[in-house]
Amino acid sequence: xxxxxxxGKSLWNxxxxxxxxxxxxxLSVILLLGVERxxxxxxxxxxxxxxxxxxxxxxRGGPINLLLYSVFRIGDxxxxxxxxxxxxLAAHPQVAWTVPLSLGDSHxxxxxxxxxxxxxxxxxHGRNQPLRLAEGREFEGVFDAVLGAAVADRLGYRLDESIxxxxxxxxxxxxxxxxxxxxxxxxxxxxxxxxxxxVHVSLEGIEAIHADWRGGAPVPGLRLSAExxxxxxxxxxxxxxxxxxxxxxTAIFRMQRxxxxxxxxxxLAILPGLTLQQLWDLMGLAExxxxxVSGLVVLVGLTVMLAALLTGLNERRREMAILRAVGARPGQxxxxxxxxxxxxxxxxxxxxxxxxxxxxxxxxxxxQARLGLxxxxxxxxxxxxxxxxxxxxxxxxxxxxxxxxxxxxxxADGMTIRI
Amino acid sequence: xxxxxxxxxDAIPAIAIGGLRFRWRPDRPWVLDIPTFTLAGSERLFLAGxxxxxxxxxxxxxxxxHRATEGQIAVLGADLTALSGSAxxxxxxxxxxxxxxxxxxxxxxxxLENVTLPCRFSAARRARAIAIxxxxxxxxxxxxxxxxxxxxxxxxxxxxxxxxGQQQRVAAARALIGRPALIVAxxxxxxxxxxxxxxxxxxxxxxxxxxxxxxxxVGHDRxxxxxxxxxxxxxxxxxxPSVG
Ligand SMILES: Nc1ncnc2c1ncn2[C@@H]1O[C@H](COP(=O)(O)OP(=O)(O)OP(=O)(O)O)[C@@H](O)[C@H]1O
Ligand SMILES: [Mg+2]
Numbered sequence: 001x002x003x004x005x006x007x008g009k010s011l012w013n014x015x016x017x018x019x020x021x022x023x024x025x026x027l028s029v030i031l032l033l034g035v036e037r038x039x040x041x042x043x044x045x046x047x048x049x050x051x052x053x054x055x056x057x058x059x060r061g062g063p064i065n066l067l068l069y070s071v072f073r074i075g076d077x078x079x080x081x082x083x084x085x086x087x088x089l090a091a092h093p094q095v096a097w098t099v100p101l102s103l104g105d106s107h108x109x110x111x112x113x114x115x116x117x118x119x120x121x122x123x124x125h126g127r128n129q130p131l132r133l134a135e136g137r138e139f140e141g142v143f144d145a146v147l148g149a150a151v152a153d154r155l156g157y158r159l160d161e162s163i164x165x166x167x168x169x170x171x172x173x174x175x176x177x178x179x180x181x182x183x184x185x186x187x188x189x190x191x192x193x194x195x196x197x198x199v200h201v202s203l204e205g206i207e208a209i210h211a212d213w214r215g216g217a218p219v220p221g222l223r224l225s226a227e228x229x230x231x232x233x234x235x236x237x238x239x240x241x242x243x244x245x246x247x248x249x250t251a252i253f254r255m256q257r258x259x260x261x262x263x264x265x266x267x268l269a270i271l272p273g274l275t276l277q278q279l280w281d282l283m284g285l286a287e288x289x290x291x292x293v294s295g296l297v298v299l300v301g302l303t304v305m306l307a308a309l310l311t312g313l314n315e316r317r318r319e320m321a322i323l324r325a326v327g328a329r330p331g332q333x334x335x336x337x338x339x340x341x342x343x344x345x346x347x348x349x350x351x352x353x354x355x356x357x358x359x360x361x362x363x364x365x366x367x368q369a370r371l372g373l374x375x376x377x378x379x380x381x382x383x384x385x386x387x388x389x390x391x392x393x394x395x396x397x398x399x400x401x402x403x404x405x406x407x408x409x410x411x412a413d414g415m416t417i418r419i
Numbered sequence: 420x421x422x423x424x425x426x427x428x429d430a431i432p433a434i435a436i437g438g439l440r441f442r443w444r445p446d447r448p449w450v451l452d453i454p455t456f457t458l459a460g461s462e463r464l465f466l467a468g469x470x471x472x473x474x475x476x477x478x479x480x481x482x483x484x485h486r487a488t489e490g491q492i493a494v495l496g497a498d499l500t501a502l503s504g505s506a507x508x509x510x511x512x513x514x515x516x517x518x519x520x521x522x523x524x525x526x527x528x529x530x531l532e533n534v535t536l537p538c539r540f541s542a543a544r545r546a547r548a549i550a551i552x553x554x555x556x557x558x559x560x561x562x563x564x565x566x567x568x569x570x571x572x573x574x575x576x577x578x579x580x581x582x583x584g585q586q587q588r589v590a591a592a593r594a595l596i597g598r599p600a601l602i603v604a605x606x607x608x609x610x611x612x613x614x615x616x617x618x619x620x621x622x623x624x625x626x627x628x629x630x631x632x633x634x635x636x637v638g639h640d641r642x643x644x645x646x647x648x649x650x651x652x653x654x655x656x657x658x659x660p661s662v663g
Contacts, residue, residue: 322524326540
């Protein structure tokens with residue numbers, strides 16, 4: 001007890017050095033826990049987005065790519081699926097439902113998704129939760145739009161607002177479908193998934209704005225008004241991908257093979273969970289590298305502590321002699337120095353956790369809005385607690401060395417004041 | 420003054436050495452070889468000797484920091500050669516006051532905390548300090564006042580802000596707190612100028628007398644010797660060949 005108060009006062013006496021050491025450890029802990037949290041939360045977030053489909057079908061290409069563009073709205077599709085192929089497969093006796101997806105346009109940086117009303121019925125996020133409308137209704141007319149929660153939030157849109165869709169996915173686009181504005185008829189409740197960043201319209205709407213376009217550009221001299229377009233047959237010729245729900249889960253692999261061998265055009269069917277796992281396996285290497293780097297940064301932080309304690313030790317030899325003279329045992333000298341390292345490591349870890357928490361509190365809404373990543377704050381996961389315990393354990397081990405040195409000094413010096 | 424308590428205290432010598440030999444390592448020559456030496460229970464002794472003659476080494480043996488290689492050494496009736504290392508540490512905490520040549524104080528403690536430091540390591544000294552003055556800090560204040568450090572602003576100051584002379588007096592107060600029966604002082608005056616030396620020795624001696632403590636005072640300056648009951652030259656005691 002006497003020794004602990006002394007350790008505290010001695011640390012306070014060297015408070016500038018102590019503060020720097022604590023700060024260095026805190027920074028390393030922030031990095032370590034930050035990487036860990038981002039990793040697990042990204043995984044959880046991605047898993048929450050999986051859409052509840054048994055299969056996702058797109059043009060033949062990379063399975064991960066298909067998963068990314070169809071569900072996560074990341075990257076661009078390479079090829080489309082013919083409408084007739086889609087209709088054929090949708091009518092397959094094993095298929096319970098399908099949701100067509102048509103991507104490629106955007107509204108002020110948010111992706112526009114052409115789909116059917118089956119989307120609202122069958123799309124699932126989180127723990128099998130359906131989509132819910134916060135306001136308004138599903139789209140009915142050709143030029144109706146339903147906004148994700150983040151879109152409405154960020155752009156400040158209310159119901160009945162008129163919006164213009166741009167060609168391509170960029171934030172700034174010069175090819176606007178401004179002759180055919182859409183009307184906001186509904187706003188979805190927040191899901192914490194990319195659905196929040198999406199503008200939903202009907203497949204017919206997508207078809208309508210491209211009616212006077214060919215090959216990604218307006219046809220010169222051909223201008224069709226919204227009214228004229230409504231009279232056309234707006235059945236799409238192609239879609240980007242579609243989600244499939246099966247009547248029986250046992251048919252998944254058979255159905256997947258059947259689609260992959262589809263005769264009319266080369267298609268790819270993936271199991272979303274399995275492909276996500278592939279993605280993680282791919283990312284695992286990078287994640288581990290990141291974890292190792294942040295682990296090394298923790299070691300750097302602890303080395304800073306070690307350096308500070310060891311430099312201090314030499315000038316503290318006379319302090320040890322005084323303590324010995326008033327009756328301190330060498331073991332108590334050992335405990336004094338070890339206690340200091342532990343206090344520094346503990347303070348550093350605590351500060352790191354607090355700063356990280358504060359940063360997440362500040363940056364959380366931004367991450368949620370921009371990346372659809374919901375980074376939960378408190379409490380730290382059990383895995384994070386294990387990492388923290390490891391940091392403290394390493395702090396303890398690092399502290400053993402100066403403590404042992406001090407012990408040796410105090411035995412050798414006895415009461416001799418060495419300067 | 421030969422009261423019965425003094426006789427009783429004298430009955431147990433503060434230090435009793437017989438056939439003591441000490442060397443730092445088996446391959447080194449003997450540093451100390453003292454056939455016999457006694458310090459009476461309330462004696463104030465001045466121990467002189469050239470540099471390197473082993474004075475500090477002898478003090479470390481008496482304080483139980485190091486163990487005698489051969490022979491007997493009893494302090495305040497306790498046979499130090501029979502005690503374990505931690506038992507000797509405990510014994511030192513309870514029964515001894517130690518003053519160094521300089522750098523006696525922990526820089527991160529206040530003056531008052533420095534004086535009361537031994538009471539953190541010894542419950543016995545803590546209890547005695549409380550018995551005398553009612554509380555540990557009251558006893559510390561009483562000792563500081565006796566040693567001429569009664570400025571009330573002083574006790575809260577950091578030890579590093581004191582003059583060397585003040586520091587030595589604070590060290591004396593620390594050695595004396597909780598009434599240890601033996602004070603060992605290793606050249607406590609050598610960092611002081613001549614006037615202050617005399618002051619300090621008189622103060623220390625006076626405090627030891629009123630506390631009934633024996634004093635083993637190591638020094639170079641033989642002009643101080645007249646203030647002690649006895650003067651001993653270590654080379655005269657020590658049969659080990661001097662290596663200087
Ligand atoms: N820790 C140590 N390890 C090995 N030898 C030591 C150690 N401390 C002192 N010595 C040796 O022991 C001998 C006695 O040293 P000591 O410090 O007791 O002398 P001293 O009489 O106190 O001298 P001074 O008046 O200069 O303080 C010296 O030869 C010294 O070199
Ligand atoms: Mg000496």
